[in-house]
Amino acid sequence: xxxxxxxxxxxxxxxxxxxxxxxxxxxxxxxVLQHAAAGVSDGHLRxxxxxxxxAWPYLQLIAGANGLVDPLDPAVVEAYWIGNRxxxxxxxxxxxxxxxxxxxxxxxxxxxxxxxxxxxGALPHHSFHVFGVYPWVGLLRSGSSDxxxxxxxxxxxxxxxxxxxxxxxxxxxxxxxxxxGHRLELGxxxxxxxxxxxxxxxxxxxxxxxxxxxLHWDWLCERLxxxxxxxxRHYSGRQLDLVNGLAFPAPATxxx
Numbered sequence: 001x002x003x004x005x006x007x008x009x010x011x012x013x014x015x016x017x018x019x020x021x022x023x024x025x026x027x028x029x030x031x032v033l034q035h036a037a038a039g040v041s042d043g044h045l046r047x048x049x050x051x052x053x054x055a056w057p058y059l060q061l062i063a064g065a066n067g068l069v070d071p072l073d074p075a076v077v078e079a080y081w082i083g084n085r086x087x088x089x090x091x092x093x094x095x096x097x098x099x100x101x102x103x104x105x106x107x108x109x110x111x112x113x114x115x116x117x118x119x120x121g122a123l124p125h126h127s128f129h130v131f132g133v134y135p136w137v138g139l140l141r142s143g144s145s146d147x148x149x150x151x152x153x154x155x156x157x158x159x160x161x162x163x164x165x166x167x168x169x170x171x172x173x174x175x176x177x178x179x180x181g182h183r184l185e186l187g188x189x190x191x192x193x194x195x196x197x198x199x200x201x202x203x204x205x206x207x208x209x210x211x212x213x214x215l216h217w218d219w220l221c222e223r224l225x226x227x228x229x230x231x232x233r234h235y236s237g238r239q240l241d242l243v244n245g246l247a248f249p250a251p252a253t254x255x256x
Contacts, residue, residue, distance in 0.1 A: 007072040008045045010222065011059075012036040013203045014081040014126075014157065015052055017217035026051035030200055037201020046072060055080060058124040061098045065090040080126055081157055082214065082228050083235030087123045095124060103133070120242055127236045130156045131184070131243040140179050152184065153177040154217045159224060159232055160192070161212050168197045170207060170220055183244045194220045 016032045019025035025032070026048055035045040049072060050056055059071035062079050066086050070076070079086040096118045103114060114133065122128050130152060131137055139148040153176050160172030171191050178187035195218050196202055203221050204213070212224040214232065224232065 005074050005078075006039075006041045007070070007074040007077045008041045008049055009036060009039060010074060010077045010081075011049050011055075011072060012045060013221045014077075014214070014216050015049070015055065016203060017219040017221070018155065019052070021217065024052055024054050033198075033200045033203070036203050037197075054129065055126070057098060057102055058126075058129070061094065061124050062086050062090060065094055078228070080124065082222075082224075083125055083231040087125055087235065090124055092118050095122065098124075117242060117246060120246065121238065122242060123235065123239065125235050125239055127156055127239040128242070131239055132246075137184065137243055140184070145179055149177060149179050156236065157221075157232060158215045158236075159212055159229055160194070160215050160220075162207060162209050162220075163191065165196065165207050165209060168195060169193055170196050172213065172215065172220065174215065184240060194218055196220050 012032050013036050015025055016029060016036060019029040019032055022029075028048070031044070032048055035041070035048070056071065058080050059076055063069065063071045063073060063076045066076070066089050068076060075084060075086055078084050096115050099115055099118065117128070117132050122132060134151075134155070136148040136152045139145075140152075156177070158174055160174030163171045163173055170193070172194055173189050173191055175186040175189050176192075177184050179185075194215055196204075196207055203219060204223060207213070207220065208223075212229045213220045214222045214224055214228075
């Protein structure tokens with residue numbers, strides 16, 4: 001499987017937005033942006049990528065299940081952030097053991113609720129980490145809706161079509177997450193402003209009006225071909241349906 005992109009650079013484009021907010025990854029978020037903006041894929045960027053404790057074990061898991069040595073193989077990185085058929089080759093046993101190694105000691109008695117999602121269809125996709133590992137869906141069900149819904153919507157990888165491009169920002173049309181009191185769903189398309197660059201540079205160059213892009217937190221990250229757009233919708237939708245159907249979604253502890 002060839003994606004036509006560099007794996008470490010693709011990782012940096014998606015990993016930088018939460019890293020810049022201090023939510024995950026190494027302390028030097030500026031270095032992540034500088035590599036992405038300059039298109040420099042080197043050993044330093046690989047070291048930075050390995051410092052993302054939330055994402056890196058998923059990359060290792062996907063690579064190993066597919067007989068790939070490099071966790072930053074472009075297809076592996078795409079599988080985690082966007083979605084592709086590599087995810088479907090990760091066995092339930094291997095995924096369950098990975099979650100056990102990472103989270104059982106930290107979650108304690110709530111761990112069985114997390115691992116129950118694996119035979120139900122959980123995949124090592126970023127959307128599962130957002131919907132099924134973090135506690136925000138559980139908080140929604142308990143009535144704490146405003147902050148939880150905002151974090152879920154911004155932390156997932158969403159998709160939007162560019163309507164206009166300004167200096168350092170763009171207007172895109174995207175579908176926000178909405179909560180009806182019982183389920184998370186995609187709402188009516190609406191415009192939103194996203195960042196395309198700061199003084200340190202842009203994550204993706206040559207932004208084109210009318211094209212679809214992946215969005216993470218407040219940033220436009222990566223152009224989506226029709227196939228990649230379809231994959232992102234498909235795998236995100238599968239994990240959203242999964243978590244909506246679980247009796248006890250997410251542990252009670254925020255996990256990094």
